Structure formats: C-alpha cells, structure tokens
Amino acid sequence: MSSTATIKELMAVVLSRELEDGDHLQVGVALPVPEVAVRLAHIMHGPNMQLIFLGARMNVHHLESIPLPAFGWDSRSVRWAESYSDRGHRFDHVKAWHKRVFFVGGLQVDKFGNINLIGIGSDSKKLKFRGPASVGTPTLTTHVGRYYIVLNNHSSRVLVPKCDYVSAVGWHEGGADARKKLGIPGGGPKLCVTPLCVMDFTEVEKRMRLVSLHPGVTLDEVKANTGFELEIPDIIPITVVPTEDELTILRSRVDLNGLLRFG
Amino acid sequence: MSSTATIKELMAVVLSRELEDGDHLQVGVALPVPEVAVRLAHIMHGPNMQLIFLGARMNVHHLESIPLPAFGWDSRSVRWAESYSDRGHRFDHVKAWHKRVFFVGGLQVDKFGNINLIGIGSDSKKLKFRGPASVGTPTLTTHVGRYYIVLNNHSSRVLVPKCDYVSAVGWHEGGADARKKLGIPGGGPKLCVTPLCVMDFTEVEKRMRLVSLHPGVTLDEVKANTGFELEIPDIIPITVVPTEDELTILRSRVDLNGLLRFG
Amino acid sequence: MLNQVRRSAVLPEEKAGQWVKSGMTIAIGEPAPMGLLRWIIRNKITDLTVIGSGLALDYLIAGGCVRKVITYYAGSPDIAVMPAFRSEAENGTLEVWECEEGILTSGLEAAGKGLPFMPWRGGVGTSLPDINADLKVIRDPIGGEVLIAVPAINIDITLLHASISDSYGNVQHCRGTGWLDMFLYRAADRVIVQVEKIVSNEEIRSKPWETTISNADATVLMPYGAHPFYSRGYYIQDQGHIHDYLEAITTAYSDGNIDKKDDYLEKHCNQFQSHAEYLDAIGTGHLISLSEY
C-alpha cells in the first residue's frame, strides 16, 4: 500500500484537500477523479458534506467505505441517499448554491478558465468535432460558490488561447470584475487540475497561473503543452503528494477497483 | 324525500347539469353550492370527472356516497385521493387547464362578469370594506376552459355596474374578443348562478343576460336587485327544478348533513 | 481526521425563535407552525413583513407582530375575512402587498432561481398591477404578449410545520407538503421546521423520495405544534378553539375594546413559557380527541 500514487490518484487527493466540511459537492457522470475526491474528503474531514450524484443528496460519512458505483448510471448507488429533491427541482433552489461546489472538464479551456463542451470548428452548424453539448455547466458555473476544472489531458489542443465556443464562463475576458460585469453571481473557477500540474487564477487579471508541478514534471513540459502563456510564479513548489493515510483510504475505502490506479 | 328543493339545492343541481364527464372540477373552500354540485355530477353522469380539492385530485365515482367534509380544512377528506401533484406544482401545468372548470364568488360582479374580491372603497390603501384578497382567481380564470360565478346573494350591492377593483377578468369591457385582445386564453365565465336566477353572457357584447328565473321569482324582483341593466330575452323560462332522482342523490349521498337544506 | 462529528440541526424553540428579529420578512407554511408563531408573539417581535394566509396570519397580526402582509387570501371556510387583518387593513395600520396565488408563486420562484423577476399571465387585465406598484406590465420579448413581471420575493426566514425530521435537517412531510411550503422554503435564506417527531437518519434514508427539505437550518421538536390547526396524519383541526379565536378577536376589534384581544392572547399564548406549557393547558385528553382517523 505504500507504493507511489498514480497521477490520477494525486489529482484526486489535491482536489479532496480543497474541499471544506459543509460543502455541497455535485459531481456529474464521467468524471472519475472528482468522484473519488469528494468521497475521500467526506471520509477524511467532511462529516457535514453533502454529496450530490444523479440528482440525489447523500451523506454517508457513517459508512466504513464509500465505493465508486459499478458503472455511471448505476441506479443502486443512490438508493440510500437522504433526498432525491434535486431531481424535479434541479434549478429551483439556486439561492442555496453558494454552498455548492462543482467540477467541470472541457474539450477546450482558455486562459481565463472559460470552457467549451460544444465542439471544435468555425461553423457551428457543421462542426469539425461535435462535442457532447454543455450539460448543466452554464447554469452551474454561473451560480455555484466555486468550481474546479479537471482535465484528463494537459495539451495545447485542450488549453487554448481562445475557445471556439464557450459553454461555461470562467473569467470571461479577464479581470476580477469580469463575472460581476456580466451579472454572473457565482464564485467562478478556483483551480485547474491536470495530469501535469495545478493552476489557479491571478488576483487582478484572472489569468491562469501555475501553482505547483506534479512530481517529475518540468516547467518546460507544462509550457510546451499549454496553448497560451501561463503566468509563472517565482517559486514553483512540487505538488504535495498523498500522505500514507490519504492513499490508504483512497484505495481501500473509495476506489476499491483501482479505477484511478490502473485505469 | 319528495319535498321541494331549497334554493341552494336548486343552484347546486343547475350547476351539476352543466358539468360534463371528463371535466376537471376545481372547487376552493367556502363554496358549498359548487362543492355539492361537483359531487352530484360525479355520481350522476361523471365517471371520468376529476375532483380537485385542497390540492388533491380525486375520482371517487366507485363510492356509494361522496359526502362533504366535516369542515373546510378537513385533512381527512383527501386522504384517499389519487394524487397530490397539484400542490407543489399548482401552476406548472396550466397547459392542461382547458379541461379544468372553476367556480368563483365575489364581493362585486359587474355586467361583463368581472369579479372583485379585493375590497370596496376608492382608496386601495384604506378600503371601506377590506375583502379576503383574490386567492387564485386571477390565474385560474385566465386559463381554465370555463368557469361559473356563484353568488350567495343576488343584490344590487353585489351585481354592480362596475367593480371597484377587478380580481378576475370575465369579459373585461365587453365583446366576444375582449379576452383575446387582453391575451387571456381561457374560455371565460359561462353562467352566473344566484338565489334568484340563472344568467349567461350575450354572444356579441358578452353582457349578462337572464337565462331562467327560479320558481316563484319574478322578473321585477331580479331587475330591482341587479345594479345594472340585465339583458332580458323574449321568453323567460323557469329554472328546471331538481328531479326526484337528483334531489334524492343530493340529499342521501352528498349533502348528508343538509348544509344546503338547512344552512 | 479532525471534526469527525456530523452537526445536529435540532434546536430548542427559544434558540430557533431568536433567529427571528423585528423588521424581518418571514413566511408561514401550511399546516401553520403555530408553536413558533406563539413564540414570536410571546417574545414581542414586531414590524414583520409576513407572507401567509388565513387564520395563522391573522393570529400574528392580532399579536401585534406585523407591519406588512404579502397575501393572496385572508379568509377561511369559517369567516369571509379574517378579523384582525380586516380591521387593521381598513384602518390603514397594516400594509397589504396585494397579490394572488400565481403571482406569489412566480415571485417566490424567481427568488429561489436567483432571478430578478418571473413573467406571469394571471392578473393581466385585473386591478392588481394598479394597486401593487411592484407588479409591472410588460411585453414579452419574443412575441410581444402582455404579461406581468413579478419581482423576486426574498424571505429572511421561512417557518414550516412538518411531520418528521432526522437530527440533520432532513425533513419529510406526511402525505406531502402544504401547497406553498416548498416555494417558501426555496425563496428563503433560512428555514426553521417544527416537527411532530424526530426520527433516525436510517428512517429518512429508507425513503429518500419523501424527503421534502434536505437542509433545514433548524428543526424544532414540537408535537401538536400546529394546534389549533391540523397536522396531516396526526390530528385534525380544533374547530372549537378556532371559533373561540374568531369570536374573541372579531369582538375585540368591532367593540373598539381592544383589551379583549390582549386577554385572549394572554390566556392562549403569552402566559406560557414554552410550547409544552401550552399543551398542558390544552390538556392531554383534548389533544387525544383530535387524533386524525
């Protein structure tokens, strides 16, 4: 069990440390890293967290393990939730979303944290690559207290200067008042976590900035794989690796089948 | 049981004959005549009617009797309904309200069937008589397939040339296109039933018109107690009194305590 | 692994009651949360803006707590217009935000959805936009239809009565909520729910589809807390008690002998230190006689 964490496990642990007790954590399907992260945080330090999956609200802190579901649409995984009230009224209680934390991926992400799930190509009626569409990301990222961008690939095809289309507004065209000017109340994207590094957004310009490099990753590698000029701080720490405790709990009480270890 | 019907029983029977199988019949509290009418119609000829009370939908045609509740807010009366879905979503399915029939009273009713539940007096901030407020009548009368105005008193204080305030629009300032011009889709008021007579609305002007006089009531009596000029047809029939069957069923299977008989 | 205990949302009535401050906007659900309302009257909270209807609203007005009401109905099957509401509105001492059910739910939905307004058709052509300056007649931006723009109605605290909750603010209503409860909950910054019974978390999780509110800020254990009103699945209305109220308050206001109102309030509310004392005065036998069956 004392082996090194995989990159995905590292990413999950980075996210789990970001989550605060009392957060309402909504994770969509097909995002295994956040799925693990919220469960790990719930066990580690979140007895008052609420996990929101498939329109169900759960607090399962009393359980010894909180395994991932067998597959994405596993209806059994939320049988013993505390409430299904998010379903028929998913957008009727936006007022309480300041407590909510969300996670998004993207076909493209630009330097201000805008993301694109619509597609690639200049003609929106005939896209070169048709994406899966925006799901609920426009509304969720508009209102939640904060959200995290989580990418499976760190490449200049994904991290682009400008998205072909914007599904969810991050910091728009930049500036700490960018969201306010648009009339978008939520707290915006906080971090962007990739297989190479952790990034956040500068205070004034809200441009993406390197926070830490994952072990073994060089600055040049990040620069070469980022399609825009990343803000680079003077001192660049290495991402703090999972503790023995974190990794043990992650593997033995959450990711029982090693989705992040072998997947 | 072969005694004569009381005026309220007569009114209830008149209304019950108006109701068609398949109608969705919504009756608010404090309207005993329609409460009896919808139950009677349900038994007599309405196996596919839906009764909507207290936000519950019921079809109780299979029951031998459909008694009135013991009192207005009797929570037991809808225990065995088929659905409570009208409660948290009372106005989310207006699309289906063309099937719905509603009943309203009023502090004032004018010659175009506009009604007032707000109050009497020129200063809306300090009314001479403060009414109970409009309940759901503005929205319901806007959308339902048709509705009936039911009055406990036929007097010139109630049937006025012009309401001090309008809670629910009937035919506004008159004309068959009055509702259309306002953009109000529902079918509007069909009849006004009072202790003296039955009235409807003329085809072109949509002014209130006498349909029939209740037994023993004279035309002069109606005119003297109506605050506006009523349209009078050439031939004025007497309101058809309840049949033996209707009255027996009303008394023995609906109004078991004689609310309309002795009340 | 610090802070490993899940917080309880259960509060004693005085702790929860103290959240309600004079001048706030509060809302009352159905069945009426009478235990909490009696706390508010007894503790002389004043100048409230109250979203409510019927007799529970009238009780708060009679209790001297209300400056403004947002209501669609101040009558009941027992009386055409509630006595304290009627008298104070006619005197001009009570402000009325005139509305109706669909307009009210639209404003509450706007608040819950984080929107500044919602459009609504019911009320077009009526006097409501004339009387209530906050209701704005608009043309819809797509087809030009005439509608009413209802501003968001935001609430500081919503007070509800429900059947059960667990320790963590998961609330379930027996046989569904009152028709407006969920709108009031979603439009409010905080919600306090008084419940007949507090149950285990396992009982809630055995039927999560019945959970109506999953994050009540506080729940207060108040068996028979809706008395003199009903509580679905528990007890029916106490018609005698309600008629006594209507008679006392009607008389007080119409006689101009407003002391009679204070006598009524003293006897039925103010003299008690707690909900339990109130129930003692009603008497166990009488409470049992109200059982719903």
Add this chain to the structure above:
Amino acid sequence: MLNQVRRSAVLPEEKAGQWVKSGMTIAIGEPAPMGLLRWIIRNKITDLTVIGSGLALDYLIAGGCVRKVITYYAGSPDIAVMPAFRSEAENGTLEVWECEEGILTSGLEAAGKGLPFMPWRGGVGTSLPDINADLKVIRDPIGGEVLIAVPAINIDITLLHASISDSYGNVQHCRGTGWLDMFLYRAADRVIVQVEKIVSNEEIRSKPWETTISNADATVLMPYGAHPFYSRGYYIQDQGHIHDYLEAITTAYSDGNIDKKDDYLEKHCNQFQSHAEYLDAIGTGHLISLSEY
C-alpha cells in the same frame, strides 16, 4: 345515469405507438422508454424533433427517425460523444438546438405554465445565444440585469418509462422520476407512459403522494421496457448490450459502412413484431440476471 364506466387509459403498444407521427416533436424521459422507441424505429417514423439525451437519443438517430435534436448532453459515462449523434451532426444531416439543462427546463416550464418565455441566467456570457438564434439576450424589466429569454418549448408527445400505473392513467415512479420527466410531461400535449406493472386503483390511492402523473393519456404495459437501461427498483443497466451498441454504431459510422448499422437495428429491433418478442430474444435468464439488488 348514463355512461357509468370510467375509461381505461391502458393501450397496447401499437395503438399508443400510432399516436407518434413523422414530423412531430417528441420527448424522451429517463429511464428511457425503449419499448416505445423500438416501436418508432421499427415503424419507420421519421423527421422527428426529439428532446432527449444520451444513448436513447442516439438510438433514435441511428434508427433514422430524427431530423432535429434539442439536447443538453449527448455523451455518457461510456463514451465522450454518442456515435450517431456525432457523425450526423458533423455531416450537417442532423440539426442541433444547442442548449443546456437550465435553459431547457426554463423553456419547458414556460410551455407548462402557458407562457411565451421564461428568463434564465445560466448561459449569459456563453456562446449559446450566438449559436441558437431562438435564445434572446434581454434586460430584465425591473432592475435591468442581463438575462436570456428562453422561448416556450412545446411538445406533441412525451414518452416516459415508469414503475406502475393503475388503469386510469395514474402513474407512480419507484424512487422518484427522472430529473427531467415532469418538465417533459407538463410541456406536452399528450403523454404516453410505459410501465413495468399495472396495479389496482386502490394501490395508487393508498399513497397518492407518490403519484407523479395523474392524467397520462395512455399507459402501456411493458415489463423490462427500459432494457438495455435501468428501471429503478426493477433492474440495472445491461452494460454488455450497451457496449455492443456503441461498438456497432461507432464502427458503422467510422467505416463509412453504414450497412452495419442496419444489421444492428435488424438484429436488435426491426425483426421483432412486439416488445414481447424482443424480450424473448433477450431471454429470461439474462433478464433475471439484471435484477436490481
């Protein structure tokens, strides 16, 4: 006392299926009403506008039934983008009304509420109003905030899958509805619900708080009707079947060998005369193995 019989809403699949005509706007709930969708494919209904998501939507596209989709998500946990959707959208043979969850529910709510539009904030600042000309950026008439006016999305027929109904169109979902089902129901002129089981009216009335739809225009008895998807409380997804679909359809489109698609459809849908024949081909043993527990 004429006409004393209450009408049944239960229809055989071919009767209910015939309501769906080429060119209509239909909607698909969750769990997916696959029995009805297979009927539509088998009967070569075309040019549909479909409100749906994920694999059930893709199945209809692959089946050649769809001209236009209104969707917020055409992916799944198993594949980033659905193969038929992706290919036909990229070819320009499929029109996409680009939206997202909150915009979709707003348009559906407008339809249900009889309104021409609803305002929504989610989507402000995004490309959605640029791509979708029906979404109009407006200023709210009260405070001047920038919002999106979403036009009413009206549906001809909504198709749902649920657990039980009685003979009269009273439907109850085990453990609640899919998140969008009720929006789709309320926005539609008619709703057809396929159910696992038809129960007595008394069973429905024993728990009216669980009734989700009280006036289904038709219910169709289709046990295992959501296969290869789940039905809450009955069976889980058939992952093998779903992977077969994804592989076959992905291959068909990427090879440019579109016959492979027809082979798949023939084998899994078109060769059957009825839902029962389909179930026979799946086999009882396999169906039992999918039981949810």
